[in-house]
Amino acid sequence: xxxxxxxLNNFLNNNDWSTKARVLKKSNVLNYGSNGKRFTTxxxxxxxxxxxxxxxxxxxxxxxxxxxxxxxxxxxxLIKLANKTFNKSKNDYEIIFNxxxxxxxxxxxxxxxxxxxxxxxxxxxxxxxTLIDTIGQTKLELxxxxxxxxxxxxxxxxxxxxxxxxxxxxxxxxxELLNLSQVSIGSQELNMFEISQSNRNKTINEHILQQNKxxxxxxxxxxxxxxxxxxxIKTERIDLNFKRQRLSIERELSRIKxxxxx
Numbered sequence: 001x002x003x004x005x006x007x008l009n010n011f012l013n014n015n016d017w018s019t020k021a022r023v024l025k026k027s028n029v030l031n032y033g034s035n036g037k038r039f040t041t042x043x044x045x046x047x048x049x050x051x052x053x054x055x056x057x058x059x060x061x062x063x064x065x066x067x068x069x070x071x072x073x074x075x076x077x078l079i080k081l082a083n084k085t086f087n088k089s090k091n092d093y094e095i096i097f098n099x100x101x102x103x104x105x106x107x108x109x110x111x112x113x114x115x116x117x118x119x120x121x122x123x124x125x126x127x128x129x130t131l132i133d134t135i136g137q138t139k140l141e142l143x144x145x146x147x148x149x150x151x152x153x154x155x156x157x158x159x160x161x162x163x164x165x166x167x168x169x170x171x172x173x174x175x176e177l178l179n180l181s182q183v184s185i186g187s188q189e190l191n192m193f194e195i196s197q198s199n200r201n202k203t204i205n206e207h208i209l210q211q212n213k214x215x216x217x218x219x220x221x222x223x224x225x226x227x228x229x230x231x232x233i234k235t236e237r238i239d240l241n242f243k244r245q246r247l248s249i250e251r252e253l254s255r256i257k258x259x260x261x262x
Contacts, residue, residue: 021043
């Protein structure tokens with residue numbers, strides 16, 4: 001029976017199964033140990049992708065049959081849970097080609113030539129550390145993603161830092177600016193707005209750097225405090241264990257004295 005890659009799982013191992021997929025990537029033959037060898041492929045269809053690996057004699061039998069970007073009907077093999085230490089695929093399963101595996105080239109053109117891509121809108125709603133495939137299409141989408149990143153950063157900033165910057169900016173905005181309508185420098189003229197804006201941006205950067213240093217010092221101080229607390233906890237744990245042993249010895253001595261009295 002033919003299954004899409006997304007439907008492959010280890011419960012199919014006792015049955016004949018097949019899937020139609022395109023070879024997205026194929027590694028070279030890798031040697032290991034005294035005479036071990038293997039190669040790995042990444043297979044895709046319209047649902048998802050999956051890693052497939054061949055070992056030993058199956059390398060000699062199957063390596064030349066599989067070529068990148070071609071579509072194949074792949075029948076049978078061992079489906080197992082993916083070892084995420086070595087397999088970074090988005091699929092929870094992987095295929096091990098074995099002696100039961102057969103491969104036939106297909107002329108099917110419905111199989112995509114690249115993984116299913118995510119749009120910028122999809123990315124913004126996904127969980128952290130999710131693996132995706134995406135491609136940028138417009139500068140507008142890139143700008144939106146950048147703005148979203150800045151928004152998330154502001155959400156993570158300590159409230160006191162945000163309040164400090166807001167209050168400082170308000171106070172700065174109320175200060176009297178240079179009482180000049182224009183300043184001529186060479187052949188260029190900078191109006192009052194440009195001068196005040198330039199000074200404002202420079203001062204904002206200086207205050208941000210200053211606050212950053214203050215926060216860094218606070219973090220360093222707190223880390224030292226935590227180290228001291230850890231040492232105190234270790235010392236207290238050692239002391240309590242010693243007391244527990246002493247109490248145990250005292251109980252045992254008490255039992256021995258009671259037996260001797262009898």
